[in-house]
Amino acid sequence: MKNLRHLVVVLGDQLDRQAAALDGFDPALDAVWMCEAAEEATHVWCSQQRLAVFLSAMRHFAQALRDEGWPVNYTEQHPGSLAEALAQTLATTRVQAVLMTEPGEWRVQQALQAACAAAGVPLRELQDRHFLCSRAEFAAHARGRKQLRMEYFYREMRRRHRVLMDGDQPAGGEWNYDAENREGFGPQGPGFVPPPVRTAPDAITQQVLALVQERYAMHPGSVAEFGWPVKRAEALRGLHAFIEERLPDFGRWQDAMWEGQPWLYHSHISVGLNLKLLHPREVIEAAEAAWRAGRVPIAAAEGFIRQVLGWREYVRGIYWQQMPGYLELNELGATQDLPAWFWTGDVPMRCLRDAVQQTLQHGYAHHIQRLMVTGLYLLLHGVDPKQVHAWYLSVYVDAVEWVELPNTLGMSQYADGGLMASKPYAATGKYIERMSDHCRGCRFKPAVRTGPQACPYTTLYWDFLMQHEARFAGHPRMALQVKNVARLAEPEREAIRRRASAVRAGQWDAA
Ligand SMILES: Cc1cc2nc3c(=O)[nH]c(=O)nc-3n(C[C@H](O)[C@H](O)[C@H](O)COP(=O)(O)OP(=O)(O)OC[C@H]3O[C@@H](n4cnc5c(N)ncnc54)[C@H](O)[C@@H]3O)c2cc1C
Ligand code: SF4
Missing domain, CATH: 3.40.50.620 (HUPs)
Incomplete structure (x- = not known):
């Protein structure tokens, strides 16, 4: 021995x-x-x-x-x-x-x-030194607070780690520049987007790809195309290309989507970060240095740093603070099964088909696709949060439970009753219409809520509000939405309910 x-x-x-x-x-x-x-x-x-x-x-x-x-x-x-x-x-x-x-x-x-x-x-x-906020530091931040909010945590992290600070003031005078970010591309589309760094598989990766194709052939998606970094040097190459080529436009186009364009202005570094090939400190320093050198606007640098120093550390804090009970939460009592087409993308809704197929092809979708296309649909459809969690944990290359679960169950499905997000991310198809070109070629109409042409998001949005009318009537950030529901006459409510059940059953042509 x-x-x-x-x-x-x-x-x-x-x-x-x-x-x-x-x-x-x-x-x-x-x-x-x-x-x-x-x-x-x-x-x-x-x-x-x-x-x-x-x-x-x-x-x-x-x-x-x-x-x-x-x-x-x-x-x-x-x-x-x-x-x-x-x-x-x-x-x-x-x-x-x-x-x-x-x-x-x-x-x-x-x-x-x-x-x-x-x-x-x-x-x-x-202790995992990869993170900039230890579990104990997060517990200290949370202690005594009635409500946790990312924005306050983020400011604390900026001060503690001296990130984007000029003396004791936030660089440029503001903590948050989102008012300058998050535009849609408009009808002309994104134009030329600097391509992401993709890594050609070496001998080890080729062996793994062959193994996956043979042993895991029945698992979702495909590895016909594979270009993810699997070594630190490769992950660093991707980070530096992002900082130079795409970070300047990151904030502006952070929420925008375009048919057939999976990569856009995002960094694609989550896999390198979550496997710990990259350290968040070097990512944040690179973004801040690019701004200080005048190569990147403050709104882009701050918007990006907020994701890494703020959201990423915050969701980890929430995960370890709330587990194991967090996994069991289901505030909205959602019980529907995950639609089978989430494993194939075979669905007539253009936005969803694009997001799911790209996910299965690359193991990647950017944040707004995860939150406002797949996540929004599952919230409105009323899918059991555990099944939603299992899907997100399965399909993304960057999925590790500490980061996936609070984003899925909390931010996207509101199953934690508002711990992660102050209100459900519920919206009609008009949000997707504003932020993408998907609706242009879709057989459904985002402004229509009943009948066979109704956009499933729009129908399910109204159905969602009707189902949860009492729960959200006194909610300060939902009251306006609920008031609009209160105005609906019974025949209209009945038509919404009828179309919503048809959508849930996949009967797209039914009234
Ligand atoms: C339902 C849902 C599930 C998600 N599951 C995961 C997951 O399994 N793993 C994961 O890393 N992220 C997850 N996210 C967060 C976010 O969508 C991804 O981090 C991002 O899309 C990764 O792509 P990127 O590297 O191009 O990110 P960019 O848009 O370029 O952002 C830069 C970095 O910021 C960090 N970041 C951004 N948003 C978040 C966030 N909300 N939470 C934590 N970190 C964030 C990531 O490390 C990301 O790499 C999820 C979001 C939602 C709504
Ligand atoms: S109309 Fe509705 S289903 Fe079709 S692409 Fe737009 S949002 Fe998606």
Whole structure:
């Protein structure tokens, strides 16, 4: 039986050479432990793109450690769970202690803690230095506040980390420049958009792509096209190209959508960040430096930094503050099943077809597509939040539960009753019409709410307000919307209800 001082567990979203668990690693005494466990591919029906990103990035990370002479205990395609695989290792290796950086998912943390306890091996969990706000700091921020709001958290983070500050004042005089951001493209469309950096698959990635196509052929989506970064150098290349080429227009076009254009002015760095190939500090510093050098307007730099320093850290704080109960929340009592076409994109609604098909093809959709196309539809359709969560966790290459769950269950589905978002993101098809060209070629009409031509969003929006009229009547930010519903006469209400059930049943031509 082998003897080890430390067995250092490195999970698929912990590919950070600077992680605390690797501090003081001694190749003569310690070993790194990594595992491709089948349960991680199947506990939600993981898409082919997401599988390929994680497996390839893990294999590259393990190879880089081996190249440095570090012993790596790496299991490819273990048929069980991470906990079972770890238990097997602990049964055959004498280990003084298991070291692990805090996992990004409550379920995994519980399972690995239990495996170590059952084996009688001490487990030392180390703080994840990747984040700029520790769990304890977030708890301190939340303590004593009746209501949490991202904006106040963000200002605190700006001050604490001296980001976009001139002395004790926000750079440029304002904390938030959103009034200058978030335009639609207008009828002429986006014109030329600098293309994103895509990485050609190397030998390791090609092996992984072949494995995914063979073993996970029944999983959603496809890896026919694959260009995600799987090494730190590749992720850095993508970041720098974004800062130089697309950040100047990021804020302005942040919410805009265009048919057949998945990438637009977004950064596509979430996968690099969430696998920990990139550090948020270097991302924020690069954006601020570009503004200070006069290459980027303040509204774009601030809008981008708010996403990384504000939203990203905030949702992590919420996740760890609220788990495990958060997963069970269903404030609006939504019980419908996820429509089957969410796994194919085979649906006549142009906006949804575009967003779902692009998601399955690339494992990516930008924030407004996730919030105001797929998320909005599922909210209005009334889908069980757990099924919505499982879909988002399955399909996106950047999906890790600490970030996916609060965005899905809280921000997009209002299942937490307003913890993440101060009101439900409920809107008619007119929002999508304003922010994209989808409606132009669609068989439905965004301004119509009943009958076969009615835009499903518009019908379901009115149906949603009717269903939740009493709940939101006294809500300060929903009162106006609810007042409009109160004006509807019963025959109109009946026509809305009829068309809403037809839409939910996929009977698009029914009145
Ligand atoms: C329903 C829903 C599910 C989501 N699931 C995920 C997920 O699984 N993983 C994930 O990383 N993000 C998720 N997001 C947030 C956001 O949509 C993605 O971070 C973003 O689209 C990633 O693309 P990008 O890197 O091009 O981002 P950009 O638009 O270029 O933004 C820059 C960075 O800011 C951060 N960011 C922006 N918005 C958020 C946010 N709301 N929460 C946390 N970080 C944010 C991301 O790290 C992102 O890379 C979700 C949003 C919604 C509405
Ligand atoms: S009309 Fe409705 S369904 Fe069609 S693209 Fe516009 S918002 Fe989407």
